[in-house]
Amino acid sequence: MAINATNNGTKRELIPSGNYVARCYQMIEIGTVNETIMGTPKTLTKVRIGWELPTELRVFDETKGEQPLVISKEYTLSLNEKSNLRKMLASWRGKDFTEEEAKCFDVTVLVGIPCMLNIIHKPKKTDPSQIFEEIGSISAMPKGMMPAEQILKPFVLSYDNWNEEKFNSLPDFIKQKMQGSLEYTALKTPNSKHMPVEPENLNGEDDLPF
Secondary structure (H helix, E strand, O other): OOOOOOOOOOOOOOOOOEEEEEEEEEEEEEEEEEEEEOOEEEEEEEEEEEEEEEEEEEEEEOOOEEEEEEEEEEEEOOOOOOOHHHHHHHHHHOOOOOOOHHHOOOHHHHOOOEEEEEEEEEEOOOOOOOEEEEEEEEEOOOOOOOOOOOOOOOEEEEOOEOOHHHHHOOOHHHHHHHHOOHHHHHHHOOOOOOOOOOOOOOOOOOOOOO
16 A cells, blocks of 8 residues: 555645545455444454545655555445445445345456545544544546546455465554454464354456446
């Protein structure tokens, strides 16, 4: 990823709020993890999706030259009609899924697909003086508008096609969350009794029209 977890005393540049041409470049299977939502413990299968903003270029590393700003968001890997992932995809597609389509969808087909992102700024709940950026909405590219060419190399990491080098390149907070998943435990200790459940909606039909 272009944003690394560091503590060098400098603040990461916030992406200015507004509408942007974007392209999905990253898909990370976080796995099945335990989370507490509104005081209720839950076991959820998560995926992290990343987008590049090819019109917003900055120099992060002099050896690499200009690179696009990026933003990512974590979703529960479910196409339940009330899920945030389904709502996001329906907005991106411009139509909802049929019940047959929603049974199984391969999210990796999103990599390389352009879209429009609306980015908003919000104060942190724990410290309102700190502001962070968030994806407010996602929509399809306007008709007749040509998206910029993809700049960053596509990045897909899943447990059934594991790549240790890709894993080690991730920020620590993502690696730590993955290390707490059932899938990572099964990958590293295959004889463990705590085998992961089958991830919901991860492997779908490649010809499903996006």
